[in-house]
Amino acid sequence: MRLINSLAVILNDKCTGCKICSQVCPTLAITMEPVPGTKHKKLAVVEEENCTGCTACEQRCPFDAIEMTNLEESRMIGVDISLSNYEEVQKICYDAHLHPEQIVCYCTSTRADEVAAAILQGADTPDKISQRTGLRTGCTVECLQPAIRMLKSAGIELEAPKGRYQWYGETPTIWSIPDEVKEKYSKRGFHFDEDIEFLEKLRNAPLSSATCQLQVKGEEK
Amino acid sequence: MYPAPIKPLNPRPSRYGIDPSLVKNRFAELPEMTSLMLNELFPDVPDVIYPSSEGIYSIRRHAEAALEKVDLSMIQPNHTVNILASHHGFTLLGGEPYAELLKTVYDVVKQRTGAREVRLRAGVGLRFRETEEYIKRFELNKHFDRARGMAPIDEGIPIETEIGTLYGLKWTYDATWIIHVHNSDVREVHFHRQVDRAVKPFGMSYARIETRSTYHQNLGPRGANFTARAIFESEFVQSKFVGAVFLNMSPSGVISVEADNDLYKINDVITLSGLRHYGKVFQLLGEIDECIVGLDFPCPVPYVFSAGVIYCNFVGANCDLFDLDERLAPYTWYAEAMYGRDGKPLVSDVKPVNPAIKMVVHNYAWIGYPSAFFSQQVPTLVVGKEQADLFEHDSQNIEYMKYAMVADNLHDSMNFAYKTTGTDKVIVFDGAVGGINVSRSLADHLMEVAPSVSDKVDNILMPKWLKQRGILVNA
Numbered sequence: 001m002r003l004i005n006s007l008a009v010i011l012n013d014k015c016t017g018c019k020i021c022s023q024v025c026p027t028l029a030i031t032m033e034p035v036p037g038t039k040h041k042k043l044a045v046v047e048e049e050n051c052t053g054c055t056a057c058e059q060r061c062p063f064d065a066i067e068m069t070n071l072e073e074s075r076m077i078g079v080d081i082s083l084s085n086y087e088e089v090q091k092i093c094y095d096a097h098l099h100p101e102q103i104v105c106y107c108t109s110t111r112a113d114e115v116a117a118a119i120l121q122g123a124d125t126p127d128k129i130s131q132r133t134g135l136r137t138g139c140t141v142e143c144l145q146p147a148i149r150m151l152k153s154a155g156i157e158l159e160a161p162k163g164r165y166q167w168y169g170e171t172p173t174i175w176s177i178p179d180e181v182k183e184k185y186s187k188r189g190f191h192f193d194e195d196i197e198f199l200e201k202l203r204n205a206p207l208s209s210a211t212c213q214l215q216v217k218g219e220e221k
Numbered sequence: 222m223y224p225a226p227i228k229p230l231n232p233r234p235s236r237y238g239i240d241p242s243l244v245k246n247r248f249a250e251l252p253e254m255t256s257l258m259l260n261e262l263f264p265d266v267p268d269v270i271y272p273s274s275e276g277i278y279s280i281r282r283h284a285e286a287a288l289e290k291v292d293l294s295m296i297q298p299n300h301t302v303n304i305l306a307s308h309h310g311f312t313l314l315g316g317e318p319y320a321e322l323l324k325t326v327y328d329v330v331k332q333r334t335g336a337r338e339v340r341l342r343a344g345v346g347l348r349f350r351e352t353e354e355y356i357k358r359f360e361l362n363k364h365f366d367r368a369r370g371m372a373p374i375d376e377g378i379p380i381e382t383e384i385g386t387l388y389g390l391k392w393t394y395d396a397t398w399i400i401h402v403h404n405s406d407v408r409e410v411h412f413h414r415q416v417d418r419a420v421k422p423f424g425m426s427y428a429r430i431e432t433r434s435t436y437h438q439n440l441g442p443r444g445a446n447f448t449a450r451a452i453f454e455s456e457f458v459q460s461k462f463v464g465a466v467f468l469n470m471s472p473s474g475v476i477s478v479e480a481d482n483d484l485y486k487i488n489d490v491i492t493l494s495g496l497r498h499y500g501k502v503f504q505l506l507g508e509i510d511e512c513i514v515g516l517d518f519p520c521p522v523p524y525v526f527s528a529g530v531i532y533c534n535f536v537g538a539n540c541d542l543f544d545l546d547e548r549l550a551p552y553t554w555y556a557e558a559m560y561g562r563d564g565k566p567l568v569s570d571v572k573p574v575n576p577a578i579k580m581v582v583h584n585y586a587w588i589g590y591p592s593a594f595f596s597q598q599v600p601t602l603v604v605g606k607e608q609a610d611l612f613e614h615d616s617q618n619i620e621y622m623k624y625a626m627v628a629d630n631l632h633d634s635m636n637f638a639y640k641t642t643g644t645d646k647v648i649v650f651d652g653a654v655g656g657i658n659v660s661r662s663l664a665d666h667l668m669e670v671a672p673s674v675s676d677k678v679d680n681i682l683m684p685k686w687l688k689q690r691g692i693l694v695n696a
Contacts, residue, residue: 003619024374054616056374059349070614101561104438106554106591107617111562138591138617139347141373142554145434165376171431172385172451173439181383185447187691189416189545195441198548198570205568208561 001078002108002134006053006068010044014065017042021057021066023164026130026140030057052077052130052137079132082218084117092116095153096146097175099202101211104146107138113211115147119154126151126158126167145171174199223255226658229651230315233519237348237587239608244585246631248515248649248658255664258656259473259528262671263501267494269474271318272654280318280475284325284466287480291464296334296398302463303396304330304365306343307426310404310468311355312520314654318468318475319404320359326402326466327365341368342392344426347617348521348589349374377429380458382451388429389452394461401465401484405491407499408524410534410542411550412437413446415495416690419467419488423458424449442555443545453484467491471498472529473655489692496686500543501678502528507538508670509577511644512663513635514599516583517651521590522621523552525650528657532650536595539575541682545689551575557594564597574598579642582634583608583625588615596624600641602634603627 008021008030021044022030029050032042044057044065058066081089086100093100093112100113114133123129126147130136136143148170151158160168174196182192207215226249232241248254260266270279296302304326310319323341330339341361343352349372355361362368369392377388393399403422413421424436424446436448452458464482468475469491476494479487506528516532518525523533534542537551549556551572561567581601588611595601601624603609609627612618628634639645647660659667687694 005619006614006616023376052616053614056349060372060374068614099559099567101567103558103560106557106594107619109593109620138619141347141430142434142437144430145438149439165374168377168379168388168429168431169386171387171435171439172382173435174441174444177384177447185450189414189443189690190447191443191545191548192441192447194548195444199441201570202559202568208563208565208567210562214562 001076002052002110002137003074003076004052004071005074006070007048007051008046008053008055008057009067009069010046011065011067012043014063015043016063016065017044018062020060020062024056024060024166026054026056026127026136026166027052028127028131028166050131052134054137054140056140077132077134079114079118079121081113081117081214084120084218086215086218088120089113089116092119092150092154094203096149097173097199097203098146098150099205101208102202105135105138105143108134110135110143112146112150115150119150119156124151124156149173223661223664225256226254227256227653227656229517229653229658230519232585235354235519235587236350237521237589238519238585239605239611243605243607246584248517248584248631248647248651249653251631251635253645253660254647254649254658255661256653256656256658257664257667259502262505262667263675265675266473267471267476267498269471269476271314271475277317277321280321280478281325283478284322284480285329287478288326288329288466291480292482293330293333293463295463296330296336298335298337300336300397301338301340302330302336302398302400303340303342303393304400304402305393305422305427306341306352306402307422308343308345308348308351308355309406309408311352312524313404313406313468313470314474316355316359320355320361322466322468322478323361323402324364326400330400338366340396341365343368343370344390344393344422345370345372346426346590351589373428373430373433377431380452380455382455384451387435387448387452388431390427390429393427394457397461398463399461400463403465404468404470405495406470406529407495408531411537411553414443414545415492415543416545417446417450417488418495419465419484419491420449420453421446422449423453428452437554442549442553469494470529472502492690493687493692493694496543496683499529500682500686501675502530503534503538503542504674504678504682505667505671506530506535506648507541508674509646509648509663509666511577511579511642512646512648513638513642513644514578514581515647515649515651516581516586517649518585519587521587522583522592522595523590525586526652527648527650533595535650536574536578536598539577540572543682543686552594579644580638582631582638584631584634588612588618591617593618593620593624596621601625602637604631604634605629
């Protein structure tokens with residue numbers, strides 16, 4: 001769940017149509033639209049419904065052509081986990097080496113099970129996950145990979161968007177580091193195998209009572 | 222007779238903090254506060270080259286001397302050079318030493334190589350405009366042929382490494398050569414665990430979101446910083462790497478300027494130096510049994526610092542963060558991830574945050590870093606409704622004020638904190654230079670325990686920490 005209380009606003013007199021804002025927006029809320037009466041000119045347009053107020057566009061605009069404004073009425077976005085089969089949710093998380101309750105976005109406190117539920121409810125790209133859960137709409141930096149790992153464990157093949165750089169793709173994990181690399185650096189203070197063991201322990205930890213209640217609620221539906 | 226508190230850095234105008242005029246009072250002005258100099262606590266603190274009577278010229282002089290032994294012969298007049306910088310350096314000692322170091326590196330490279338274009342590329346963390354602010358403040362745009370801030374969401378390039386594809390920022394690598402200019406302040410020891418400290422920016426401020434997310438989500442609490450080494454050792458980065466220049470820091474100031482074509486030589490020097498000089502302060506702060514914490518510095522909540530220790534590491538000071546047998550710091554993102562929906566840790570290995578912290582009074586700190594964990598874990602009072610409003614509308618801190626309370630002013634906040642916690646011990650994270658601002662009661666306590674802390678670090682902990690990192694020291 002993510003509270004949304006601000007919105008990006010384009011200042012048309014400053015916008016040059018450079019597209020950078022649309023290339024970095026994690027929820028694809030900005031498109032470049034033709035300006036009526038001009039031949040080629042396009043300006044950025046914010047689709048308010050998908051804007052989470054993350055400021056990525058405003059902080060990267062080279063022309064200071066975007067302002068953040070506080071919403072008079074805030075709104076919530078989020079995925080109702082109880083609408084998904086929790087066993088399927090758990091399987092996606094498990095295969096991605098995550099505990100379902102693990103926090104995967106430190107800004108929004110989004111948990112792995114909400115992301116998995118979003119995938120089961122049709123979010124098949126990192127951008128759609130962000131639109132529905134709010135993941136990657138805080139700092140917009142640190143939580144890309146869990147989303148990609150979960151999409152992969154759900155069997156979804158990803159193709160990075162062309163001409164934009166919201167995300168490029170999958171990266172290595174601790175489970176994919178070759179043994180010879182681990183051996184090569186074992187004396188320098190890195191603890192790969194012990195960290196794997198620790199993360200496995202987390203993955204296999206029982207659910208909290210709060211999540212068990214959610215699970216029951218879902219079964220009743 | 223207790224000495225007066227050290228005057229802290231003034232509030233800075235920034236989009237990430239409240240207007241400086243709204244910071245009405247500072248902790249250092251409170252009557253019960255005093256200061257402890259680090260050389261009183263630990264007589265063996267190293268000599269510093271800055272601050273010094275020579276002023277900022279000392280940084281230039283030492284940098285020029287250190288750069289003399291660095292081979293720049295590969296840089297030809299028709300080449301371009303990117304001097305790589307990171308935001309953290311500008312928060313040390315007011316930022317001037319780091320800015321002067323960058324300017325000196327530029328001057329030396331230009332003079333010795335005649336390179337066509339020498340640019341500044343300054344990376345950030347999660348505040349994408351931060352180095353743009355520093356570039357203007359220190360007029361780096363006037364000194365360099367070009368200067369720009371770069372953010373992790375800017376366009377990237379794939380980098381093939383021995384563990385697979387990672388991604389760097391295109392702006393980092395769009396020159397013939399790169400020079401890595403950084404500092405040794407241990408800072409986020411909860412993330413890097415003082416393993417490959419010198420290499421970290423290759424996995425952070427010079428890197429794309431994919432790489433940063435790999436660091437914080439795909440590896441583990443004691444393997445994360447390998448992301449940086451993987452990138453640095455790639456054929457691509459090595460083909461551009463000239464060398465590195467570092468401000469070698471201690472909690473009391475700059476010890477030296479280190480420069481070398483071999484980053485790992487610098488890494489060994491600063492690892493040792495960091496363990497030795499910061500280790501004692503970490504251990505000392507870990508001896509505090511109860512206290513009120515004051516946040517009072519122009520930085521995001523976890524990064525405000527006291528005697529070189531950032532606040533979030535005081536939150537973990539009930540653990541020895543340098544000890545690699547400690548698998549998880551009480552505060553690190555891997556730990557934060559492990560709190561379940563009911564607010565309790567999912568596994569028993571997650572240690573509680575430092576129980577000595579009874580209350581936090583947030584007088585002045587910035588947004589731009591996810592900080593809700595801190596107000597969730599420790600009772601927090603935020604001074605001023607403007608500051609509360611700033612946090613409430615920060616996309617990284619939507620929940621910070623959900624757990625914190627708002628107070629009208631610092632004096633009332635402290636009266637409330639004294640009354641409700643029952644302690645009069647106060648430690649202030651205000652970046653005081655050369656020492657630490659504390660209440661008189663805490664000053665007495667720290668002076669009493671400092672000698673035994675010093676002995677423990679010298680005789681027990683240092684040998685252990687070094688062995689864990691494969692560093693052999695003869696003396």
